[in-house]
Amino acid sequence: MKTTVIGAYPKISDEHQDLRRALHRHDRGELDSGGLSGVLDESTRWAIGELDWVGVDVVNDGQVRWDDMLAPFARAWEGCDRGPLERFYDNNTYFRQPVITGPITTDGRTLVRDFEFARGVARGQLKAAVCGPLTFATLAEDRHYHSLEDRTLAVADAIAAEIRGLGAAGATLVDVEEPALVAHPEHFAIARAAIERLAATGVPLALQTYFFPADPLLDALAAFPVAQIGIDVRSRETHVLDKLNALRQTVVLGHELEGAFGVARDLRRRFESSVPSVDDPEEHVLVAERVEPFERRRAPAAHVDRDRRHGERGQRLEDRIRRKEVGDQSERVGRTREPAVGLARELDVTRGCHHCRILDVNHPRACVA
Numbered sequence: 237m238k239t240t241v242i243g244a245y246p247k248i249s250d251e252h253q254d255l256r257r258a259l260h261r262h263d264r265g266e267l268d269s270g271g272l273s274g275v276l277d278e279s280t281r282w283a284i285g286e287l288d289w290v291g292v293d294v295v296n297d298g299q300v301r302w303d304d305m306l307a308p309f310a311r312a313w314e315g316c317d318r319g320p321l322e323r324f325y326d327n328n329t330y331f332r333q334p335v336i337t338g339p340i341t342t343d344g345r346t347l348v349r350d351f352e353f354a355r356g357v358a359r360g361q362l363k364a365a366v367c368g369p370l371t372f373a374t375l376a377e378d379r380h381y382h383s384l385e386d387r388t389l390a391v392a393d394a395i396a397a398e399i400r401g402l403g404a405a406g407a408t409l410v411d412v413e414e415p416a417l418v419a420h421p422e423h424f425a426i427a428r429a430a431i432e433r434l435a436a437t438g439v440p441l442a443l444q445t446y447f448f449p450a451d452p453l454l455d456a457l458a459a460f461p462v463a464q465i466g467i468d469v470r471s472r473e474t475h476v477l478d479k480l481n482a483l484r485q486t487v488v489l490g491h492e493l494e495g496a497f498g499v500a501r502d503l504r505r506r507f508e509s510s511v512p513s514v515d516d517p518e519e520h521v522l523v524a525e526r527v528e529p530f531e532r533r534r535a536p537a538a539h540v541d542r543d544r545r546h547g548e549r550g551q552r553l554e555d556r557i558r559r560k561e562v563g564d565q566s567e568r569v570g571r572t573r574e575p576a577v578g579l580a581r582e583l584d585v586t587r588g589c590h591h592c593r594i595l596d597v598n599h600p601r602a603c604v605a
Contacts, residue, residue: 239293241296242413242466243299244298244302245299245300252282258276259272279300280297280298280300281357283300284297284298284357293360293361295358295362296354296365297353297362297364303331304324305367306331306332306333306334306367309346309398310332310335310376313341313346314339315337315380316334316335318335319333319335320332326447333377334377336377336378336379336387340393340394342394346398347402355406363410364399364402364407364410365412366412367412368395368414368416368430369427371414371417373391374423375416384423384426388426389426392434395434396433396436400439407439409441412434412442412443412444414431414443417443417445417453418447418450421453431443440462441461441463442464442488443464443466445465445466448472450467451476454483463485463486
């Protein structure tokens with residue numbers, strides 16, 4: 237049994253304020269870019285350590301350096317600038333809109349340095365992540381390409397170069413975060429053509445959709461050349477649980493922690509009774525849970541696995557959850573609809589918060605100096 241997370245780990249917690257302080261010092265001119273980079277590295281080390289400590293088998297780098305899902309690419313690519321803050325779909329998080337000013341080009345090394353650093357820190361398997369081409373193309377302001385198709389495929393070529401760079405650096409799985417696919421199912425054909433260009437790199441991909449129900453596209457998703465399909469079953473009403481046998485890929489289900497166990501039980505019952513073509517339901521269906529900082533997590537003690545696979549780590553986590561000072565961070569920072577996408581092959585406490593922005597307006601109230 238394996239566990240993983242998808243998306244960005246929260247940049248701060250009550251116990252970890254170094255990055256917040258460093259960003260404010262950098263804004264005031266008291267800390268140079270080299271000093272800030274060192275703090276970002278240490279925050280990445282901290283985030284990966286949290287994931288390792290709780291027993292997550294396949295981790296990412298926490299995306300600590302990502303201001304938002306589009307920022308690493310809009311900042312690094314030729315032909316792109318960063319524009320104004322815009323609302324990220326219907327969430328209370330924001331992103332800086334990419335502005336496409338010319339042909340998009342990249343050397344394919346935008347994420348390589350950070351991945352290599354994280355690979356030296358992570359104890360177990362490390363995976364990478366990129367923005368989905370349709371998501372980037374639909375959220376960007378285009379001053380160069382003449383159609384959505386041309387823009388999306390140009391972005392796909394750039395992302396494919398980034399994936400090749402990650403593959404050369406040792407990445408064995410890359411999450412492609414593509415909420416636009418389910419937000420705009422009318423662009424399905426464009427999205428598939430773009431994903432085919434990413435798949436041509438030969439690096440296994442996990443196509444992660446969220447925020448919107450995947451019901452209209454469920455049958456068509458089976459044709460995507462990816463190893464995993466992520467589906468959000470918590471943000472809006474959906475009936476995908478009745479149709480999962482339509483997918484040939486490993487299925488990743490995003491759900492809140494408190495509902496994940498019931499979902500998993502229901503899935504096991506459904507698969508055992510109605511999907512004879514799947515030899516092992518737990519090989520075909522993965523339950524995903526959202527993440528909040530481990531220090532601020534409130535969950536029933538029964539949700540903590542204390543068997544031989546986690547041993548003392550499970551006991552320590554349960555003890556922390558029981559402590560009186562553990563509160564509900566969502567009440568402090570406001571409830572958002574981040575992609576509740578993590579990947580849990582078993583019912584563990586793996587979760588992942590998404591797009592925590594400390595600067596500009598998109599930062600938790602607790603971050604404000």
